[in-house]
Amino acid sequence: AQSVTQLGSHVSVSEGALVLLRCNYSSSVPPYLFWYVQYPNQGLQLLLKYTSAATLVKGINGFEAEFKKSETSFHLTKPSAHMSDAAEYFCAVSDSGGGADGLTFGKGTHLIIQP
Amino acid sequence: EPEVTQTPSHQVTQMGQEVILRCVPISNHLYFYWYRQILGQKVEFLVSFYNNEISEKSEIFDDQFSVERPDGSNFTLKIRSTKLEDSAMYFCASRPNTGYNEQFFGPGTRLTVL
Numbered sequence: 001a002q003s004v005t006q007l008g009s010h011v012s013v014s015e016g017a018l019v020l021l022r023c024n025y026s027s028s029v030p031p032y033l034f035w036y037v038q039y040p041n042q043g044l045q046l047l048l049k050y051t052s053a054a055t056l057v058k059g060i061n062g063f064e065a066e067f068k069k070s071e072t073s074f075h076l077t078k079p080s081a082h083m084s085d086a087a088e089y090f091c092a093v094s095d096s097g098g099g100a101d102g103l104t105f106g107k108g109t110h111l112i113i114q115p
Numbered sequence: 116e117p118e119v120t121q122t123p124s125h126q127v128t129q130m131g132q133e134v135i136l137r138c139v140p141i142s143n144h145l146y147f148y149w150y151r152q153i154l155g156q157k158v159e160f161l162v163s164f165y166n167n168e169i170s171e172k173s174e175i176f177d178d179q180f181s182v183e184r185p186d187g188s189n190f191t192l193k194i195r196s197t198k199l200e201d202s203a204m205y206f207c208a209s210r211p212n213t214g215y216n217e218q219f220f221g222p223g224t225r226l227t228v229l
Contacts, residue, residue, distance in 0.1 A: 032215050043119070043206060044158070044220035051215040090158060094216045100146050100170030101216060102160030 006106035019078040023091030038088040119221035138207030148208040
Protein backbone atom coordinates (compact mmCIF):
# COMPACT_ATOMS: atom_id res chain seq x y z
CA ALA A 1 0.00 0.00 0.00
CA GLN A 2 1.18 3.48 -0.75
CA SER A 3 1.64 6.17 1.86
CA VAL A 4 2.93 9.72 2.21
CA THR A 5 4.68 11.33 5.15
CA GLN A 6 5.03 15.07 5.43
CA LEU A 7 7.51 16.12 8.08
CA GLY A 8 6.42 19.16 10.00
CA SER A 9 2.77 20.07 10.37
CA HIS A 10 3.81 23.73 10.51
CA VAL A 11 6.73 25.45 8.81
CA SER A 12 7.52 29.11 9.39
CA VAL A 13 9.88 31.11 7.17
CA SER A 14 10.63 34.77 6.71
CA GLU A 15 9.53 36.58 3.60
CA GLY A 16 12.29 36.22 1.01
CA ALA A 17 13.74 33.09 2.62
CA LEU A 18 13.94 29.62 1.13
CA VAL A 19 10.88 27.44 1.50
CA LEU A 20 11.43 23.70 1.99
CA LEU A 21 8.48 21.40 2.60
CA ARG A 22 9.33 17.74 3.03
CA CYS A 23 7.52 14.76 1.59
CA ASN A 24 8.51 11.09 1.70
CA TYR A 25 6.50 8.41 0.01
CA SER A 26 6.14 4.68 0.10
CA SER A 27 5.02 2.88 -3.02
CA SER A 28 5.44 -0.61 -4.39
CA VAL A 29 5.64 0.66 -7.94
CA PRO A 30 7.16 3.74 -9.56
CA PRO A 31 4.94 6.46 -8.22
CA TYR A 32 3.22 9.48 -9.61
CA LEU A 33 3.64 12.32 -7.14
CA PHE A 34 1.80 15.59 -6.70
CA TRP A 35 1.89 18.71 -4.60
CA TYR A 36 -1.36 20.54 -3.96
CA VAL A 37 -1.92 23.86 -2.21
CA GLN A 38 -5.01 24.88 -0.29
CA TYR A 39 -5.65 28.52 0.46
CA PRO A 40 -8.15 29.36 3.22
CA ASN A 41 -11.71 28.44 2.32
CA GLN A 42 -10.69 27.14 -1.09
CA GLY A 43 -10.25 23.76 -2.72
CA LEU A 44 -7.02 21.98 -3.51
CA GLN A 45 -5.02 23.45 -6.38
CA LEU A 46 -2.39 21.44 -8.21
CA LEU A 47 1.07 22.98 -7.84
CA LEU A 48 3.11 20.42 -9.74
CA LYS A 49 3.37 16.76 -10.62
CA TYR A 50 6.06 14.12 -11.13
CA THR A 51 5.41 11.63 -13.89
CA SER A 52 8.90 10.15 -14.44
CA ALA A 53 9.73 12.45 -17.35
CA ALA A 54 12.19 14.53 -15.31
CA THR A 55 13.34 14.35 -11.71
CA LEU A 56 13.23 18.13 -11.21
CA VAL A 57 9.72 19.40 -11.72
CA LYS A 58 8.74 23.03 -11.98
CA GLY A 59 5.28 24.16 -11.00
CA ILE A 60 3.24 27.28 -10.62
CA ASN A 61 4.07 30.27 -8.43
CA GLY A 62 7.83 29.59 -8.54
CA PHE A 63 7.67 26.23 -6.76
CA GLU A 64 9.65 23.19 -7.78
CA ALA A 65 10.20 19.70 -6.46
CA GLU A 66 12.87 17.09 -6.96
CA PHE A 67 12.15 13.38 -7.11
CA LYS A 68 14.86 11.33 -5.38
CA LYS A 69 14.22 7.64 -5.71
CA SER A 70 17.09 6.65 -3.41
CA GLU A 71 15.59 8.76 -0.64
CA THR A 72 11.94 8.12 -1.59
CA SER A 73 11.46 11.85 -1.34
CA PHE A 74 9.70 14.58 -3.27
CA HIS A 75 10.45 17.77 -1.36
CA LEU A 76 8.90 21.07 -2.41
CA THR A 77 11.04 24.20 -2.58
CA LYS A 78 10.80 27.83 -3.49
CA PRO A 79 13.88 30.09 -3.46
CA SER A 80 12.17 33.16 -2.04
CA ALA A 81 8.98 33.07 0.02
CA HIS A 82 6.23 35.58 -0.56
CA MET A 83 3.46 36.49 1.83
CA SER A 84 0.94 35.09 -0.64
CA ASP A 85 2.51 31.62 -0.25
CA ALA A 86 0.94 31.22 3.19
CA ALA A 87 -1.32 28.19 2.82
CA GLU A 88 -1.67 24.47 3.50
CA TYR A 89 0.43 22.22 1.27
CA PHE A 90 -0.34 18.58 0.58
CA CYS A 91 1.84 15.94 -0.99
CA ALA A 92 0.00 13.08 -2.71
CA VAL A 93 0.92 9.83 -4.43
CA SER A 94 -0.74 7.63 -7.00
CA ASP A 95 0.41 4.18 -8.04
CA SER A 96 -1.15 4.65 -11.42
CA GLY A 97 -0.91 7.38 -13.99
CA GLY A 98 -4.21 6.37 -15.45
CA GLY A 99 -7.40 4.69 -14.44
CA ALA A 100 -9.56 5.83 -11.58
CA ASP A 101 -7.15 5.44 -8.68
CA GLY A 102 -7.65 7.73 -5.77
CA LEU A 103 -4.78 9.84 -4.51
CA THR A 104 -3.16 9.11 -1.16
CA PHE A 105 -2.42 12.33 0.68
CA GLY A 106 -0.06 13.32 3.43
CA LYS A 107 -1.33 15.16 6.49
CA GLY A 108 -0.36 18.51 5.09
CA THR A 109 2.06 21.24 6.08
CA HIS A 110 0.87 24.68 7.08
CA LEU A 111 3.28 27.25 5.69
CA ILE A 112 3.55 30.47 7.68
CA ILE A 113 5.35 33.46 6.20
CA GLN A 114 6.78 35.95 8.65
CA PRO A 115 7.09 39.54 7.43
CA GLU B 116 -10.88 28.73 -16.63
CA PRO B 117 -13.20 25.78 -16.00
CA GLU B 118 -13.47 24.60 -12.42
CA VAL B 119 -15.21 22.03 -10.28
CA THR B 120 -18.08 23.47 -8.29
CA GLN B 121 -19.78 22.08 -5.20
CA THR B 122 -23.01 22.88 -3.41
CA PRO B 123 -23.80 23.64 -0.71
CA SER B 124 -20.66 25.13 0.77
CA HIS B 125 -21.89 24.24 4.25
CA GLN B 126 -24.52 21.69 5.28
CA VAL B 127 -25.78 21.21 8.82
CA THR B 128 -27.87 18.13 9.55
CA GLN B 129 -29.18 16.08 12.43
CA MET B 130 -27.74 12.65 13.14
CA GLY B 131 -29.67 9.98 11.26
CA GLN B 132 -30.74 12.27 8.45
CA GLU B 133 -29.88 11.76 4.81
CA VAL B 134 -27.75 14.31 3.00
CA ILE B 135 -26.85 14.76 -0.63
CA LEU B 136 -23.74 16.65 -1.59
CA ARG B 137 -23.61 17.95 -5.12
CA CYS B 138 -20.75 18.50 -7.51
CA VAL B 139 -20.47 19.74 -11.06
CA PRO B 140 -17.21 18.39 -12.52
CA ILE B 141 -15.36 20.07 -15.35
CA SER B 142 -17.39 19.43 -18.47
CA ASN B 143 -15.02 17.30 -20.57
CA HIS B 144 -13.73 15.23 -17.64
CA LEU B 145 -14.54 11.55 -17.44
CA TYR B 146 -13.28 10.46 -14.01
CA PHE B 147 -14.94 11.69 -10.85
CA TYR B 148 -13.94 11.35 -7.22
CA TRP B 149 -15.05 12.09 -3.69
CA TYR B 150 -12.66 12.71 -0.81
CA ARG B 151 -13.20 13.76 2.74
CA GLN B 152 -11.11 15.61 5.29
CA ILE B 153 -12.01 15.36 8.94
CA LEU B 154 -10.88 18.45 10.80
CA GLY B 155 -7.18 18.25 11.55
CA GLN B 156 -6.68 15.05 9.58
CA LYS B 157 -5.50 14.14 6.12
CA VAL B 158 -7.55 14.18 2.95
CA GLU B 159 -8.90 10.66 2.41
CA PHE B 160 -10.10 9.02 -0.78
CA LEU B 161 -13.67 7.74 -0.69
CA VAL B 162 -14.66 6.65 -4.18
CA SER B 163 -13.99 7.05 -7.88
CA PHE B 164 -16.51 6.87 -10.68
CA TYR B 165 -16.05 6.24 -14.38
CA ASN B 166 -18.34 5.24 -17.20
CA ASN B 167 -21.38 5.48 -14.95
CA GLU B 168 -20.16 3.08 -12.32
CA ILE B 169 -17.93 2.96 -9.27
CA SER B 170 -14.33 2.12 -10.17
CA GLU B 171 -12.61 2.14 -6.82
CA LYS B 172 -13.72 2.65 -3.27
CA SER B 173 -11.98 2.83 0.06
CA GLU B 174 -12.83 1.12 3.32
CA ILE B 175 -14.53 4.30 4.43
CA PHE B 176 -17.08 4.06 1.61
CA ASP B 177 -19.48 1.64 3.27
CA ASP B 178 -23.15 0.91 2.61
CA GLN B 179 -24.30 4.23 3.99
CA PHE B 180 -22.61 6.03 1.10
CA SER B 181 -23.66 6.08 -2.52
CA VAL B 182 -22.74 8.08 -5.59
CA GLU B 183 -24.68 8.94 -8.67
CA ARG B 184 -24.37 10.86 -11.87
CA PRO B 185 -28.03 11.69 -12.39
CA ASP B 186 -27.49 13.72 -15.54
CA GLY B 187 -24.70 14.86 -17.81
CA SER B 188 -23.35 17.45 -15.44
CA ASN B 189 -23.94 16.58 -11.79
CA PHE B 190 -22.17 14.08 -9.58
CA THR B 191 -23.63 13.44 -6.14
CA LEU B 192 -22.60 11.82 -2.88
CA LYS B 193 -25.42 10.58 -0.66
CA ILE B 194 -25.02 9.68 2.97
CA ARG B 195 -28.11 7.74 4.02
CA SER B 196 -28.07 8.01 7.79
CA THR B 197 -25.51 10.50 8.99
CA LYS B 198 -23.41 9.91 12.07
CA LEU B 199 -21.51 12.40 14.17
CA GLU B 200 -18.26 11.07 12.74
CA ASP B 201 -19.37 11.98 9.22
CA SER B 202 -18.71 15.62 10.05
CA ALA B 203 -15.97 16.62 7.66
CA MET B 204 -15.10 18.61 4.56
CA TYR B 205 -16.07 16.67 1.45
CA PHE B 206 -14.19 17.39 -1.76
CA CYS B 207 -15.23 16.44 -5.24
CA ALA B 208 -12.58 16.06 -7.94
CA SER B 209 -12.50 15.25 -11.62
CA ARG B 210 -9.95 14.59 -14.30
CA PRO B 211 -9.89 14.11 -18.07
CA ASN B 212 -9.11 10.88 -19.86
CA THR B 213 -5.55 12.07 -20.45
CA GLY B 214 -2.69 13.09 -18.22
CA TYR B 215 -1.26 11.35 -15.19
CA ASN B 216 -4.08 11.17 -12.69
CA GLU B 217 -3.87 14.87 -11.98
CA GLN B 218 -7.16 15.64 -10.38
CA PHE B 219 -8.95 18.98 -10.19
CA PHE B 220 -10.68 19.68 -6.90
CA GLY B 221 -13.73 21.66 -5.98
CA PRO B 222 -13.86 24.03 -2.99
CA GLY B 223 -15.53 21.46 -0.77
CA THR B 224 -18.70 21.11 1.28
CA ARG B 225 -18.39 21.33 5.02
CA LEU B 226 -20.80 18.84 6.57
CA THR B 227 -21.69 19.27 10.22
CA VAL B 228 -23.70 16.50 11.87
CA LEU B 229 -25.35 17.45 15.17
